[in-house]
Amino acid sequence: MIEVMLKISLTMFALAIVISLYRIIRGPSIPDRVIAMDMIGVNLISAIAAISILLNTKAYLEVILILGILAFISTIALSKFIERGVIIERKRDR
Amino acid sequence: MVSIQLAIMVPFLAAIFIPFLYKKLPRIHIGWFVLIVPTALFIALARFIPAVAEGKTFLHTVQWIPSYGIHFTTYVDGLSIIFGLLITGIGSLVILYSIYYLSAKESLHHFYTYLLLFMGAMLGVVFSDNLMVLYVFWELTSISSFLLIAFWYHRKKSRYGAQKALLITFGGGMAMLTSFFMIYLITDTMSVREIISSIDTNHELFIPALILLLIGAFTKSAQYPFHIWLPDAMEAPTPVSAYLHSATMVKAGIYLVARFTPVFGSSEVWFWLVSSIGLITLFWGSFNAVRQIDLKALLAYSTISQLGLIMSLFGIGSIAHQLGVSENSIIYTQASFAALFHLVNHSTFKGALFMVVGIVDHEVGTRDIRRLGGLMAFMPVSFTIALIGSFSMAGLPPFNGFLSKEMFFEAVVNVSQSSIFSVHSLGLLFPIVAWIASVLTFVYCMIIVFKTFLGPYHPEKLEHGAHEAKIGMLVSPIILGSLIVGIFIFPNVLGDYLLRPGLASIFPSFPLDEMTKPISLWHGFNPALFMTIGVVVVGIIIFQIIRRRKSLYFPPSKWTFDQLYNSTLEQMEVRGFRITTLYMTGSLRDYLVYIFLFLIASVGGIFIFTDAFTFDLSNNAPISIYEILIVFAMLTAGIAIIFAKSRITAILLNGVLGYSIALLFVLFRAPDLALTQLVVETVTTALFLLCFYFLPKQEKENSPQKTKRMNLIVSILVGIIFVSVALSVHSGKLFETISAYFENAYELAGANNIVNAILGDFRAFDTMLEVIVLFIGGIGVYTLIKLKARKGDENIENQ
Numbered sequence: 001m002i003e004v005m006l007k008i009s010l011t012m013f014a015l016a017i018v019i020s021l022y023r024i025i026r027g028p029s030i031p032d033r034v035i036a037m038d039m040i041g042v043n044l045i046s047a048i049a050a051i052s053i054l055l056n057t058k059a060y061l062e063v064i065l066i067l068g069i070l071a072f073i074s075t076i077a078l079s080k081f082i083e084r085g086v087i088i089e090r091k092r093d094r
Numbered sequence: 095m096v097s098i099q100l101a102i103m104v105p106f107l108a109a110i111f112i113p114f115l116y117k118k119l120p121r122i123h124i125g126w127f128v129l130i131v132p133t134a135l136f137i138a139l140a141r142f143i144p145a146v147a148e149g150k151t152f153l154h155t156v157q158w159i160p161s162y163g164i165h166f167t168t169y170v171d172g173l174s175i176i177f178g179l180l181i182t183g184i185g186s187l188v189i190l191y192s193i194y195y196l197s198a199k200e201s202l203h204h205f206y207t208y209l210l211l212f213m214g215a216m217l218g219v220v221f222s223d224n225l226m227v228l229y230v231f232w233e234l235t236s237i238s239s240f241l242l243i244a245f246w247y248h249r250k251k252s253r254y255g256a257q258k259a260l261l262i263t264f265g266g267g268m269a270m271l272t273s274f275f276m277i278y279l280i281t282d283t284m285s286v287r288e289i290i291s292s293i294d295t296n297h298e299l300f301i302p303a304l305i306l307l308l309i310g311a312f313t314k315s316a317q318y319p320f321h322i323w324l325p326d327a328m329e330a331p332t333p334v335s336a337y338l339h340s341a342t343m344v345k346a347g348i349y350l351v352a353r354f355t356p357v358f359g360s361s362e363v364w365f366w367l368v369s370s371i372g373l374i375t376l377f378w379g380s381f382n383a384v385r386q387i388d389l390k391a392l393l394a395y396s397t398i399s400q401l402g403l404i405m406s407l408f409g410i411g412s413i414a415h416q417l418g419v420s421e422n423s424i425i426y427t428q429a430s431f432a433a434l435f436h437l438v439n440h441s442t443f444k445g446a447l448f449m450v451v452g453i454v455d456h457e458v459g460t461r462d463i464r465r466l467g468g469l470m471a472f473m474p475v476s477f478t479i480a481l482i483g484s485f486s487m488a489g490l491p492p493f494n495g496f497l498s499k500e501m502f503f504e505a506v507v508n509v510s511q512s513s514i515f516s517v518h519s520l521g522l523l524f525p526i527v528a529w530i531a532s533v534l535t536f537v538y539c540m541i542i543v544f545k546t547f548l549g550p551y552h553p554e555k556l557e558h559g560a561h562e563a564k565i566g567m568l569v570s571p572i573i574l575g576s577l578i579v580g581i582f583i584f585p586n587v588l589g590d591y592l593l594r595p596g597l598a599s600i601f602p603s604f605p606l607d608e609m610t611k612p613i614s615l616w617h618g619f620n621p622a623l624f625m626t627i628g629v630v631v632v633g634i635i636i637f638q639i640i641r642r643r644k645s646l647y648f649p650p651s652k653w654t655f656d657q658l659y660n661s662t663l664e665q666m667e668v669r670g671f672r673i674t675t676l677y678m679t680g681s682l683r684d685y686l687v688y689i690f691l692f693l694i695a696s697v698g699g700i701f702i703f704t705d706a707f708t709f710d711l712s713n714n715a716p717i718s719i720y721e722i723l724i725v726f727a728m729l730t731a732g733i734a735i736i737f738a739k740s741r742i743t744a745i746l747l748n749g750v751l752g753y754s755i756a757l758l759f760v761l762f763r764a765p766d767l768a769l770t771q772l773v774v775e776t777v778t779t780a781l782f783l784l785c786f787y788f789l790p791k792q793e794k795e796n797s798p799q800k801t802k803r804m805n806l807i808v809s810i811l812v813g814i815i816f817v818s819v820a821l822s823v824h825s826g827k828l829f830e831t832i833s834a835y836f837e838n839a840y841e842l843a844g845a846n847n848i849v850n851a852i853l854g855d856f857r858a859f860d861t862m863l864e865v866i867v868l869f870i871g872g873i874g875v876y877t878l879i880k881l882k883a884r885k886g887d888e889n890i891e892n893q
Contacts, residue, residue, distance in 0.1 A: 011719065011720075014720060014724070015723075017723075018727055021727055021730055021750060024743070024747060024750060025730070025731075025734045033743065034746075037749065040750065044753060044756075047757065059763075063765060063769055066772055066773060067772055070773065074776050077783065078783070088784075
C-alpha cells in the first residue's frame with residue numbers, strides 16, 4: 001500500500017518538476033525562472049525523501065540536507081544577481 | 095706509412111686549434127700555420143705513389159657502428175690517391191695564395207677553420223670505402239662549402255649564393271643517400287669494394303639506385319640542369335672559388351661517377367645519362383661562358399663546361415664494361431683514361447686562372463671585362479700565367495690541355511662509329527656537339543686573355559692604378575703554370591704513376607697493361623688533329639665577329655634555370671602560405687570542425703568497415719517510469735538550451751540538467767555521486783553567473799546558413815556515433831566485471847563505504863592526482879586574477 005502511494009507521489013513530483021521546467025523555459029521574466037528553479041529544488045528534496053523510503057535506505061539523508069542548503073543559497077545568489085548584477089560584492093572603496 | 099684515418103682527421107683536429115692560435119698569436123698571419131697541414135698531408139700521400147703504381151691497395155678499418163655494418167674504412171687505390179693529391183696539393187697552393195690575398199682585417203680564423211673542415215671532409219669523401227661514411231663526409235663538404243661561400247656574410251649576394259648551393263647540393267645528397275640505401279638493399283653490404291663484386295644488375299632497385307646516385311653526382315658537379323649554383327657561388331673569396339669550385343668539391347661528383355662505374359657501368363642507362371648530360375653541360379657551359387662580363391662568372395661557366403667534358407668521357411668509358419675484356423674495348427678505356435687526365439689538367443689550369451683573376455681583382459679592384467684591358471704591360475707575370483692557363487683550357491699545343499682535348503676528340507669520334515647501345519642513330523651528335531663546344535671554349539679563352547690583358551688600358555675605369563702583385567701571391571699560380579707545361583712535356587710520368595692505377599680502380603677486372611696506350615705528344619694526322627685545327631680557325635673568326643657585333647650573340651636570358659629556381663622558391667613560399675592560411679583560420683570553430691570530422695571519419699569509418707554495431711537488449715535492466723520522466727525533462731532542457739534567447743535562461747537550464755543528473759544518481763543508488771554532483775552543479779552555476787557580469791549582451795547567432803547547417807550535421811553525426819559506440823560496447827560484454835573484489839572492502843580496508851574505500855584506499859593514487867589537478871586549477875585562477883599587467887607594462891600573455 002505504502003509503496004503504491006510513494007510511487008504515485010513520485011510521479012506527481014516528477015510532473016511538478018516538468019511543469020516548473022516549462023516555466024523556466026517560457027517564463028516571461030527572470031524572477032519567474034528563479035522561482036521555478038527554487039520549486040524544482042524543493043520538489044527534488046521531496047522526491048529524494050520518497051525514493052529513500054522506497055529504497056529502504058538512510059544513505060540519502062545527507063543529499064536531502066545538502067539540497068536544502070544549496071537550493072536556498074542558489075536562490076539567494078540568483079536574487080542578488082538579478083537585483084545588483086553581482087553576487088559577491090567588492091569591499092567599499094579603499 | 096701514416097694511417098689514412100689519421101690523415102683525414104688531421105685537418106679536423108687542426109681546425110679545432112685554429113681559433114686558439116689566432117687569439118694567441120695575433121701578429122703572425124694564421125695561414126702560415128694552416129699551410130703546414132696540407133703540405134704535410136701531400137708529402138704523406140705522395141709516399142703512397144710508388145706502391146700504388148705497382149698495383150697495391152691499402153685498406154684500413156676502424157669500427158664506428160659495427161652493429162649496422164658502418165665502419166670508418168679507408169681504401170687507398172689509384173683513383174683515391176689522384177684525388178687525395180689534388181686536394182692536398184692544390185690545397186697547399188691555395189692556402190699559400192690566400193695568405194697574401196686575404197688581409198689581416200678579415201676574420202681569418204673563420205676562413206681557415208672552414209677551409210680545413212672542407213679539406214678533411216673532401217679527403218674523407220675520396221678515401222672512404224663505406225657508403226655511410228662517404229655520405230657523412232659528402233654532406234660535410236656541402237656544409238663547409240656553404241660556410242665558405244657566405245664568408246662575406248654581410249653581402250646579400252653571398253648569402254643568396256650560399257643558400258642556393260646548399261639547397262641544390264643537399265637535394266642531390268639526399269638523392270644519393272636514398273640510392274645508397276637501395277644499393278645496401280641490393281647487395282647487403284656498405285663497402286664499395288664488396289658492392290662491385292656483388293651487385294645484381296637485374297634487381298628491380300638497380301635502375302632507381304643508378305638514377306638517384308647520378309642525381310647526387312650531377313648536383314655536386316654542377317651538371318646541366320643543376321649547374322645554376324656554381325656561378326652564384328662565385329661570391330666567395332677567390333681562393334675558395336679556386337679551390338672548391340674548380341679543383342675539388344665540384345669534382346666530388348666526378349669521383350662518385352668514376353668510383354661507381356664498375357658497379358653501374360655495364361648498364362645502358364648509365365652510359366646514356368652520363369655521356370649525354372656531360373655533353374649537354376659541356377655545350378651549355380661554354381655557350382654561356384662567352385656571354386659573361388664578369389671574369390669569375392666566365393670561369394664558373396667554363397668550369398661547368400669542363401666538368402661536362404670529363405663526365406661525358408667517363409660515360410663513354412663505361413662502354414668498356416659492357417664489352418668486357420677485348421680488343422674493341424681499348425678505345426673506351428682510353429676515354430676513361432682521358433677523363434682522368436683531363437681531370438688533373440683541369441685542376442691545374444683552372445686553379446691558375448682563378449688565382450690570376452683574383453690577382454687582377456685584388457690589384458685593380460674590378461673583374462668586369464668591360465672595364466679591363468691593357469694590363470699586359472703592368473702585370474707581365476700574371477699575363478703569362480693567364481696565357482698558359484687559357485691556351486691550355488682552349489686545347490692549344492704547348493700545354494697539357496692540348497693532350498687531353500685530343501684524347502677527348504678521339505674518344506667522341508670513336509664512339510660515333512660504335513655500334514653498341516644503338517649509338518649509331520645518335521652517334522654523329524657526339525663529335526659535332528663536342529666540336530662546337532670546343533670552338534666556344536676557344537672563344538672564351540681568347541676573351542680571358544685579350545679582353546683583360548691586351549687592348550686599350552682604361553685607368554679612369556679602375557679603382558686604383560694597375561701594378562704587378564706581390565711575389566708571394568704569384569708563387570702558387572707560377573707553380574701551377576709550370577705544372578701545365580711540365581705535364582705537356584712529360585705526360586707519361588703522370589700517366590704511369592697516377593692515371594694508370596686510377597684506371598685500374600675504374601676497371602678492376604681488366605688486365606691493365608693491355609688496356610692503355612701511353613700518351614703521345616704527336617699521334618699523326620688523325621681526325622682529332624684536324625678537329626683542333628678547325629677549332630682554332632673557326633674560334634678566331636667567331637671571336638672577331640663577337641668583338642665587333644656584340645648583339646649577334648643573342649642572349650636568351652628569359653627562360654633560364656635560374657628563373658625556374660627563383661620562381662620555384664618564391665612560389666613554394668607563396669603557395670605554402672596560401673595553403674596554411676586556407677586551413678589555419680585562427681577560428682576555434684573551424685579547428686573543432688576538423689577535430690570532430692576526423693573523429694567521425696575514424697570512429698565512424700571503423701564502425702562501418704568492421705560492421706561493429708551490435709544492439710542487444712537481453713541483458714538490460716527494466717526501465718522505470720521515473721527514469722523516463724527524468725530523461726524526458728533532461729531532453730527538454732537540453733534542447734531548450736540550444737534555443738535559449740538569453741544567457742541566464744541557458745544557465746538555469748544547465749542547472750536543471752545538473753540537478754536531474756543528481757536525481758538519476760539517486761535513482762541508481764549512488765549517494766556519494768549525488769552529493770558531489772549537487773554541490774559541484776551549484777558551484778558551477780554560481781561561477782557561470784560570476785562570468786555573466788563581464789560578458790557582453792548575447793547577440794542573436796547570425797552566422798551564415800551554410801555554417802549552421804554544417805554545425806547541425808556535425809553535431810548530429812557525433813551524437814549518433816557516440817550513442818552507437820556506447821550501445822555496442824554495452825551489448826558486447828566480453829568478461830565479468832572485477833567489482834566483486836571491492837565488495838570485500840570491509841575485510842580488506844576496514845570500510846563500510848565501497849566508493850570511499852576505492853577512492854581513498856584501493857585506488858588512492860588517482861585521488862592524489864585529482865587533488866593536485868584541483869590545486870593547480872586554484873593556483874591558476876589566482877594567478878590569472880592577481881598577476882595582471884599593470885598600466886604601461888607589456889602584456890605578458892601575448893609574448
